[in-house]
Amino acid sequence: xxxxxxxxxxxxxxxxxxxxxxxxxxxxxxxxxxxxxxxxxxxxxxxxxxxxxxxxxxxxxxxxxxxxxxxxxxxxxxxxxxxxxxxxxxxxxxxxxxxxxxxxxxxxxxxxxxxxxxxxxxxxxxxxxxxxxxxxxxxxxxxxxxxxxxxxxxxxxxxxxxxxxxxxxxxxxxxxxxxxxxxxxxxxxxxxxxxxxxxxxxxxxxxxxxxxxxxxxxxxxxxxxxxxxxxxxxxxxxxxxxxxxxxxxxxxxxxxxxxxxxxxxxxxxxxxxxxxxxxxxxxxxxxxxxxxxxxxxxxxxxxxxxxxxxxxxxxxxxxxxxxxxxxxxxxxxxxxxxxxxxxxxxxxxxxxxxxxxxxxxxxxxxxxxxxxxxxxxxxxxxxxxxxxxxxxxxxxxxxxxxxxxxxxxxxxxxxxxxxxxxxxxxxxxxxxxxxxxxxxxxxxxxxxxxxxxxxxxxxxxxxxxxxxxxxxxxxxxxxxxxxxxxxxxxxxxxxxxxxxxxxxxxxxxxxxxxxxxxxxxxxxxxxxxxxxxxxxxxxxxxxxxxxxxxxxxxxxxxxxxxxxxxxxxxxxxxxxxxxxxxxxxxxxxxxxxxxxxxxxxxxxxxxxxxxxxxxxxxxxxxxxxxxxxxxxxxxxxxxxxxxxxxxxxxxxxxxxxxxxxxxxxxxxxxxxxxxxxxxxxxxxxxxxxxxxxxxxxxxxxxxxxxxxxxxxxxxxxxxxxxxxxxxxxxxxxxxxxxxxxxxx
Amino acid sequence: xxxxxxxxxxxxxxxxxxxxxxxxxxxxxxxxxxxxxxxxxxxxxxxxxxxxxxxxxxxxxxxxxxxxxxxxxxxxxxxxxxxxxxxxxxxxxxxxxxxxxxxxxxxxxxxxxxxxxxxxxxxxxxxxxxxxxxxxxxxxxxxxxxxxxxxxxxxxx
Amino acid sequence: xxxxxxxxxxxxxxxxxxxxxxxxxxxxxxxxxxxxxxxxxxxxxxxxxxxxxxxxxxxxxxxxxxxxxxxxxxxxxxxxxxxx
Ligand code: FES
Ligand code: FES
Numbered sequence: 001x002x003x004x005x006x007x008x009x010x011x012x013x014x015x016x017x018x019x020x021x022x023x024x025x026x027x028x029x030x031x032x033x034x035x036x037x038x039x040x041x042x043x044x045x046x047x048x049x050x051x052x053x054x055x056x057x058x059x060x061x062x063x064x065x066x067x068x069x070x071x072x073x074x075x076x077x078x079x080x081x082x083x084x085x086x087x088x089x090x091x092x093x094x095x096x097x098x099x100x101x102x103x104x105x106x107x108x109x110x111x112x113x114x115x116x117x118x119x120x121x122x123x124x125x126x127x128x129x130x131x132x133x134x135x136x137x138x139x140x141x142x143x144x145x146x147x148x149x150x151x152x153x154x155x156x157x158x159x160x161x162x163x164x165x166x167x168x169x170x171x172x173x174x175x176x177x178x179x180x181x182x183x184x185x186x187x188x189x190x191x192x193x194x195x196x197x198x199x200x201x202x203x204x205x206x207x208x209x210x211x212x213x214x215x216x217x218x219x220x221x222x223x224x225x226x227x228x229x230x231x232x233x234x235x236x237x238x239x240x241x242x243x244x245x246x247x248x249x250x251x252x253x254x255x256x257x258x259x260x261x262x263x264x265x266x267x268x269x270x271x272x273x274x275x276x277x278x279x280x281x282x283x284x285x286x287x288x289x290x291x292x293x294x295x296x297x298x299x300x301x302x303x304x305x306x307x308x309x310x311x312x313x314x315x316x317x318x319x320x321x322x323x324x325x326x327x328x329x330x331x332x333x334x335x336x337x338x339x340x341x342x343x344x345x346x347x348x349x350x351x352x353x354x355x356x357x358x359x360x361x362x363x364x365x366x367x368x369x370x371x372x373x374x375x376x377x378x379x380x381x382x383x384x385x386x387x388x389x390x391x392x393x394x395x396x397x398x399x400x401x402x403x404x405x406x407x408x409x410x411x412x413x414x415x416x417x418x419x420x421x422x423x424x425x426x427x428x429x430x431x432x433x434x435x436x437x438x439x440x441x442x443x444x445x446x447x448x449x450x451x452x453x454x455x456x457x458x459x460x461x462x463x464x465x466x467x468x469x470x471x472x473x474x475x476x477x478x479x480x481x482x483x484x485x486x487x488x489x490x491x492x493x494x495x496x497x498x499x500x501x502x503x504x505x506x507x508x509x510x511x512x513x514x515x516x517x518x519x520x521x522x523x524x525x526x527x528x529x530x531x532x533x534x535x536x537x538x539x540x541x542x543x544x545x546x547x548x549x550x551x552x553x554x555x556x557x558x559x560x561x562x563x564x565x566x567x568x569x570x571x572x573x574x575x576x577x578x579x580x581x582x583x584x585x586x587x588x589x590x591x592x593x594x595x596x597x598x599x600x601x602x603x604x605x606x607x608x609x610x611x612x613x614x615x616x617x618x619x620x621x622x623x624x625x626x627x628x629x630x631x632x633x634x635x636x637x638x639x640x641x642x643x644x645x646x647x648x649x650x651x652x653x654x655x656x657x658x659x660x661x662x663x664x665x666x667x668x669x670x671x672x673x674x675x676x677x678x679x680x681x682x683x684x685x686x687x688x689x690x691x692x693x694x695x696x697x698x699x700x701x702x703x704x705x706x707x708x709x710x711x712x713x714x715x716x717x718x719x720x721x722x723x724x725x726x727x728x729x730x731x732x733x734x735x736x737x738x739x740x741x742x743x744x
Numbered sequence: 745x746x747x748x749x750x751x752x753x754x755x756x757x758x759x760x761x762x763x764x765x766x767x768x769x770x771x772x773x774x775x776x777x778x779x780x781x782x783x784x785x786x787x788x789x790x791x792x793x794x795x796x797x798x799x800x801x802x803x804x805x806x807x808x809x810x811x812x813x814x815x816x817x818x819x820x821x822x823x824x825x826x827x828x829x830x831x832x833x834x835x836x837x838x839x840x841x842x843x844x845x846x847x848x849x850x851x852x853x854x855x856x857x858x859x860x861x862x863x864x865x866x867x868x869x870x871x872x873x874x875x876x877x878x879x880x881x882x883x884x885x886x887x888x889x890x891x892x893x894x895x896x897x898x899x900x901x
Numbered sequence: 902x903x904x905x906x907x908x909x910x911x912x913x914x915x916x917x918x919x920x921x922x923x924x925x926x927x928x929x930x931x932x933x934x935x936x937x938x939x940x941x942x943x944x945x946x947x948x949x950x951x952x953x954x955x956x957x958x959x960x961x962x963x964x965x966x967x968x969x970x971x972x973x974x975x976x977x978x979x980x981x982x983x984x985x
Binding site for chain 2: 114200475
């Protein structure tokens, strides 16, 4: 794709205007998933398995149906039959079939006139379970004697002789790692583990569904991608895609977890059964038990290093469980592991493993943070042992344009070296490590993504613009999009109203994921605005009776150029639009494409931390994020992504984990026991925005949403290990673990 | 069902509710005040925070019936007509929200803080807000917005 | 129509399926390339159906079926890139 590139002289881009949904959100007016209601609406509730693995022998609904106020109950029999592939997996996860596959797996659902009645009715549903052996640990699930979750799921890539729970396999790399290790002065191998963590969005999943016997429906829900919801729900309840209109509510956080569907098909099935609108709002415990956490991992990593800091070879094996279904991000873990380094000899292997846990969902740069934890921790330990500066070693081996990526291709323009240089110059790195503290640094990498995108920009008669987007706004993206449209049209930012359109009013848009929104919707917005400008110029040309090509657009006005320069006064956008009905009709620009130049992104984090040797508690004292944004459209929201990713990574490193008991049941399904960072746990988080333009975007934008969660796990682990004087190889580094490590 | 009379954002309200219903459910489902959010229903996230008698309270931990005779302020009652409270202005200006689901609870809680302590330290703000979870921002811009508001309000007092 | 002979690097999980690290097929764009790969190396079809991304001269295409390919380009098959 070739663009008219614009890298300087911006009027709007790079400034920090107020977001358009700001007032709605500070006054309580903004409408989120659970905030909608309809006349005659029923409340839905979902019954979940208390067993980690059990055959469902029978379900008796009689008593529940007899309760006053209960209007309908659905089970698996109320959903489409004959699905295959991922649709079958999603349905099996949304409503269990023959077996309950994890603690929290849905088995039936009720619609009643109030939430209290619906929840009372759940207690009256009688399910006859036959518990069977379960496994929740990734390494145990690969052992020969592990219970089988489901036969026949393995892809052809899986080497012969592996347990049926191993469902996919990845191997990539180049060179000869053994020869590389032979050249090294120090070769070290270590094993690391990370626990599953939840995206932890504060808004639980919620939706309001209407579906008639004619197969036509409406769905309101909090989602990262409503076209995806439309597609999957239509398949799961057996209706046509276009018959279901899906509107994305305001969304209270997603981080990947709202790219999947959980309750929406259930609400639709209940609505069809009762012929009433049905609302479901998930209780928090259900969010933990039944919506996707990320994968847990077990990883072996080996690196060879010369005395001068050159990495001679690297090897890693990454085992990743994604719950009772195929699909953990094992291949990304493998591919991201050594991506920051230019290596002649590298090999990475990944395994996708099933266990009796909830179906994992994407979580910010899926798979990459764990890999960085292993690789960057080992590198730190080796630098310490050899007396090398960890930042210099990273700089020496850094991937750059023209070097070969660990997973194969040759890098295009990337900004890792620039991030490392910025880290080196930062006052944080220059400052001596405070007495008693430890310092850690880490690199991180994520691919970023483009994806299917549609945008429409319609002019109003007063010269203002309505921008219709299809990517739900999770963190201020409507502001960024309006800024890019205003930049192109040459009108004030306030004159653009950006709206997230529903599935019936715009072409298909892929989910807001993969850090794609500012990149792909931004690119589409720019192109739609350029399409609009072309049409505006044509109207001016017609008025002046000159060639369309002889009109240029400058500062919100059509201006004659070339041989006609100066012949006519500039024609402002408002004047052209006021007459648009009489000069050819409405002026609307649009753009539909699958942009493919997302541009990868790298980050470097620096942390100072102290460890309390009595309690084992860690305090994060200073934190700096340095990341390549390509071009920051609205710097506040870029910084916000950096800070938010760092905070989530800090939680993953120190506190957050899924804790399973011997019985295979989740023991901490609430924010009290699954502790995400609170305000008093964190310091201010400094940010540095590095801008190495992405050649695949007209302004150079790279996605920024995900890379920020890649370095913190290792950066904190390195700081803590350096402070405590013992190497921490298992996450989270909760106080008990640190005390155990200190006791040796 | 129980009959309850209460004052919310200065207006008198009467409602009937089930004895098991929380104040949060009553506000959202019976009175249409959906500004307070349910993030957990167990008192752990603060998204449902409302102010009662000058104190921030988790409305998910209080029964609707307990609202009898109380004076309650929700996020909908913070602005004065079209004039936003300085906290609201600064939250927008300093990008102290990303998704915004935590914002109503945090605004109600920090308004109560500044009424009690117009000159809080950063640490005081952080501990005051320790019961209000935000998963998007890392709290940095929230803390800055609160500190800035406190300074502004002191100047204008 | 003349179709250039393009060299496709496989991720090594796929190499064991076809016994080669690089396979050559005739194609002018990614769609033709994937079709040819499936036809000439049926063992790859599961992986291709499951979704692949393609890297062309260092740029990663999540779909890119219409992107042009020829003998001069560096082409890698990658597992489909998604995100959170
Ligand atoms: S909903 Fe009340 S504290 Fe979370
Ligand atoms: S802004 Fe999303 S939870 Fe705070």
